[in-house]
Amino acid sequence: MSDQKHRAQRVAATSEDLALFEKIETQLYSAVVSDALDELGCPGQAMHHSVRPLWPDVRLVGWARTIECVDADETPGNPYAVEIEAVDSILEGEVVVISTGGSTQNAPWGELLSTAAMARGARGAVVDGLVRDVKRMQKMGFPVYATGIKPVDSKGRGLVVDYNIPIKCAGVHVSPGDLIVGDYDGIVAVPAAIASEAIELAWKKVSGENHSREELLRGAYLREVYDRYGVL
Numbered sequence: 297m298s299d300q301k302h303r304a305q306r307v308a309a310t311s312e313d314l315a316l317f318e319k320i321e322t323q324l325y326s327a328v329v330s331d332a333l334d335e336l337g338c339p340g341q342a343m344h345h346s347v348r349p350l351w352p353d354v355r356l357v358g359w360a361r362t363i364e365c366v367d368a369d370e371t372p373g374n375p376y377a378v379e380i381e382a383v384d385s386i387l388e389g390e391v392v393v394i395s396t397g398g399s400t401q402n403a404p405w406g407e408l409l410s411t412a413a414m415a416r417g418a419r420g421a422v423v424d425g426l427v428r429d430v431k432r433m434q435k436m437g438f439p440v441y442a443t444g445i446k447p448v449d450s451k452g453r454g455l456v457v458d459y460n461i462p463i464k465c466a467g468v469h470v471s472p473g474d475l476i477v478g479d480y481d482g483i484v485a486v487p488a489a490i491a492s493e494a495i496e497l498a499w500k501k502v503s504g505e506n507h508s509r510e511e512l513l514r515g516a517y518l519r520e521v522y523d524r525y526g527v528l
Contacts, residue, residue, distance in 0.1 A: 300305040306460060306472055308417070309359060309389020316495075317357040317389065317419065324498050326481045328505070332497040336490055341465035343483040346443045347422065350430050350517035352480070355419030356439040360474040360485065362463045365404045365425070366456040367396065372490035375451050385408055390416025393485075396425030402454025403446045407432040414438050422476065422483055424466035427519040441478055 309317070330342050338451055363382050368375075386392065389425055396402055407429035413421065420439030427433075427442040443466075450456075462471045469483050470476075475486035475495075486494050508521045 306359075306361070306387055306390075308387040313359075313389050317410070320357045320477060320495065321458045324477070324495070324502060326477050326479050326484045327492060328437065328498045328501050329477045329484045329486060331444070331496045331501055333484070333486065333490075336494060337374070338490060338494075341468055341487070343468050343485065344424070344443075345482060347424055347441050347483055347514075348443070349464045349480060350427070350440050350442060350445070351434050354420075354424075354439045354478070354480070356391055356401050356478045358389050358391040358419035359387075359474055359488075360393045360470050360472055360476050361386050361418070361459070361471055362461060362465075362472050363392060363404075363456055364393045364461065364463050365394055365454050365456045367399050367402055367452070368453060370456070371452045371522070377456060378458065379409075379450075379456035382456055385410050385418075385460065386416040386488045389419060390417070391419050391478075392421040393465050394421065394425070394461065395465045395470075396423065396454065398443070398466075399425040399454060400444070400474050401447075401448075402426065402450050402500070403428045403448050404443070404450045404454050404456065407436070410436065410438040412439065420478070421439050422465065422478065427450070439478070442485055448510050460525060492516065500505060505527040523528060 403426040405427045410433045423442040426444045426446040460472045470485045473488045475491040477484045
């Protein structure tokens with residue numbers, strides 16, 4: 297059993313959280329959230345462009361449940377111990393965020409882990425590395441983002457070493473409880489400390505974009521629309 301003393305304490309999402317996640321999924325999008333973070337002086341929160349949804353129309357929003365995985369050339373006596381502990385710790389409303397250091401030899405996520413995570417109430421998974429069992433995950437409707445696909449087990453190739461700690465995933469620092477917003481454009485990690493402010497600002501920007509779109513469709517010039525609403 298790995299040491300848990302340093303880990304952030306997490307609680308399951310409330311009904312209000314879940315309602316907010318659904319609203320963000322349907323009414324906001326990663327680009328406008330990224331813009332809001334820019335305005336708040338917190339750029340660089342969009343993950344590397346190599347992290348892609350594994351099939352079209354995949355969207356996810358939820359609190360981050362972080363997992364750290366590293367490449368391994370040897371198989372320890374109990375290679376899945378921390379991995380099992382990490383997955384069993386997942387709470388309702390969380391998005392699993394896995395750091396692999398961009399591994400191309402280790403596929404730490406697949407159907408069975410998705411099934412276990414989904415049963416715990418997870419809203420999806422983001423991996424800055426490889427996954428497998430993609431068709432099965434798609435069939436079960438569990439949203440997954442990754443850099444690629446490879447049909448290999450993690451045993452002897454990778455090892456989960458910790459979870460629910462600050463990690464770096466696809467170039468972005470992610471802490472447990474950060475807000476993860478993902479759609480076809482990519483993944484944005486919103487620091488928990490400014491999540492409410494960022495989402496409020498994103499709502500305002502979407503409103504401005506909607507007005508801009510309507511006026512542009514009516515033939516208004518981009519300059520006058522931009523001067524009026526200040527969004528592009």
